[in-house]
Amino acid sequence: MTRPRTLVPTTLAAALLLGVAACGGASGEPQAAAGRTLTVSAAASLTDVYQELGAQFEQAEPGVTVRFNFGGSDTLAQQVVQGAPADVLATASTRTMQTAQQAGRIAGEPVTSATNRLQVAVPPGNPKGLAGLASLVGPQVTESVCAPAVPCGAATEAAERAAGITLDPVSEEQDVRAVLQRVITRNVDAGLVYVTDVRSADGQVQGLDFPEATAPGAAQSYLVGAVAGSPHGDLATRWIAFVTGPQGDAALRQAGFTVP
């Protein structure tokens, strides 16, 4: 009779205490860490490159810890606008960076650190012998592209306009990784993805260049800017200099990005 009466509140209290402790520990963390912590909000497609660069930066700046907040560029921009405590914002599109800028949350001018261009991803050896965007048109070739609402879809539309053709995709995906997966699993003959995605697939697909990939609107720009009001403004500036400097350029190029 007594057990259920005392068990429930005890469990509850314990669980809540755990939660509160978790909250308390977290909010104090940035200050509590030895030295300083730089928080970088970056587009998810930068995950590999930035983690590698973060380790290099920590070596170059003793006592500094870099922590990353990877996510969709729209979400990251909204977080910065709403005052989430990030020090650096790196987006995968000009538009999302402008969102943060217009809210007055970016200190100074953001820098374009890299660009990315579309490729036609096909299975290794290009079994259908495809070449160029126009070769995808028609029922004999099935292709997958990003939905127009997401950045890679907008880029695809711009490339179609430049080529003067209209693709007939069998699927419009919500993100570029899904397009890549469809090509890898041979669900489609071809897909429009970024060079960096082809590179990350480790030979499971082959990328075909096409001239319209560099047309206005088709190329994707990666911008990086310091968040206004950050207590680590100096560190943020040094991070931006680092990722746009020789080490940053090398890492980005390695991943398939084009560096200006």
Place this chain on the structure above:
Amino acid sequence: MTQAGARGSRGSRGGTATLALPWPVWVPAVVGFGLIAVPVAGLVVRTNWPDFGALVTTDAALDALWLSLRTGLASTALCLLLGTPLALVLARSRLPGIAVVRSIVLLPLVLPPVVGGLTLLFLLGRTGPLGRLLDAWFGITVPFTTGAVVIAQTFVAMPFLVVSLEGALRTAGERYEVVAATLGATPLTALRRVTVPVVLPGLVSGSVLAFARALGEFGATIAFAGNLQGTTQTLPLLIYIQSQNDLDGAVAMSLVLVVVAVLVIVATRTRDVSGVR
């Protein structure tokens, strides 16, 4: 007639005879089960077993697992603390407009979690109406903290607890509370010693649902709390990031998430049954 009814119920209490389910039930039941089980089984097949151990014991994976468990427990406790009284009010009070309150409580079920996370961000971000006050008065910044993860998880998980508990409360009815009152129990005593024990199975299953939902929560967390390793990067967030470049890691971690969820459900189910019997 009463006699026949009483005998009938006594007979079924023996529980030896099983009623045959009509066959049209079986086909969709099997298809429904397959719809859930086959993809999960596919996860097992797709897993890179030789590297499994290494994939799920990276620093990031262990951090994320520990964080998921902590925040899942904390948000379940918060759901219990806030959702239990809420369910009581919904089930028992006769306030006008209670139907409207109920539909609002259920909103997180239909709202895409990312939208839920963004609305939390609008409210509690440093420039939001509530976040501004928290910052000015207490110097508290909510986004990018583990607390934000708990809030986001509670936001999406609470309806599961409330719905399940309100159902249990409605099924139990007010009969036992009336009896308790006529025996001299104050409303608080009746709640503690009668209502809560009577609906305990509902409370347990509601908590399990809420915990499971919190464990799998992704959209609201990444939008509101961010994706910081060790602080706000729960397992689903890590899986999302891993899926950007390391599908093997993502699959392995998904399997860990499935195993944790199954363990929790099985553990509470057995305890639930043995507790009641």
Place this chain on the structure above:
Amino acid sequence: MNPLRRWRRPGAPSGGALRPEEGLHARVTTHRGDFVLDVAVDVAPGEVVAVLGPNGSGKSTLLGTLAGLHAPEDARVTLGGRTLTDTAAGIAVPAHRRRIGLLSQQALLFPHLCARDNVAFGPRCAGRGRRTAAAIAQDRLAEVGVAELADRRPAALSGGQAQRVAIARALAVEPDLLLLDEPFGALDVDAAPAVRSVLRRVVRDTGQTTLLVTHDVLDAVVLADRLVVLADGAVVEQGPTAEVLARPRSAFAARIAGLDLVPGAAAPEGLATPDGGTVHGVASEDVAPGEPAVAVFAPSAVAVHRERPGGSPRNVLPVRLAGLEPRGEVVRLRAGPSPGGPPWAEGLAADVTPAAVAELGVGPGDDLWFAVKATEVSVHPVRRRRT
């Protein structure tokens, strides 16, 4: 023998008017759509009053008001001098502070507690220690004859056992007033008489002030000192149980049971009537010879004859027919006073088929014989005020 047993209340002073500081005084007026409930009920300390009425007569509203479960438009309820409800003065004592117990159709034992803990619940709420409460509970369970089931969960009890535990639970808090709401309504016919017997005994032994609400005249006969007959939200008749049943003044009271009732005293062969006659019957529960009792039989069990029937052992009595009432597929013959018959024959009913009526060729004023087999007659003890 049991130090925890409470003092026994003396019976109410017979005859004299009930003083305002004693017992229950309730007056309730409420509107539900077209339905108007307007009743006044008094119960003396130690008295058992049965409120009898068909479904929809306002019984449950009255009960809910007394228990403090719902608020009527206009009501005043006092119990032992305490004002529990007074709508004019804005007084509404919550249910848990009324000291009014409730036993309803369903036992409603708390499913998570064993029988002993169920009974101990009330004493624990009243601030008794765990041990004391458990001891009280064990005693109460013994009183209702289920001491050996103390450790069982409600799921492992039969309907009759559960209702006994519920009786023990309701009495364990020593309520100032016990409300009984169709207390045997959900029991199967085999279990009801024994439980009724137990309830009768414990209520009488403890001198428990009780208000019983029922549509079953048998419950009222066995348990109640006094009957209050409710119809369409108003009291149509009230008085000592035996009187109301013997000389019903309202048509409703006469028909309420749908049963034929003969008052008297229990006898070895059935019932001894006040005029020295005997009604042969079977005692339904424990009833001692000489104890006030009533013989009960269904009108359908009555055979009607033009001439005195002979032969088989049965109750045979001469009646003069007062009237015929069509009742669905049967015709009810109502007996009036007969010059040669016993006085209690007046009001007895016999249900016969229309064909039989035609065959008999009977009409009001005819002299007939009513015959009932002894096996169709059950004899129940009647509650009488202890003096």
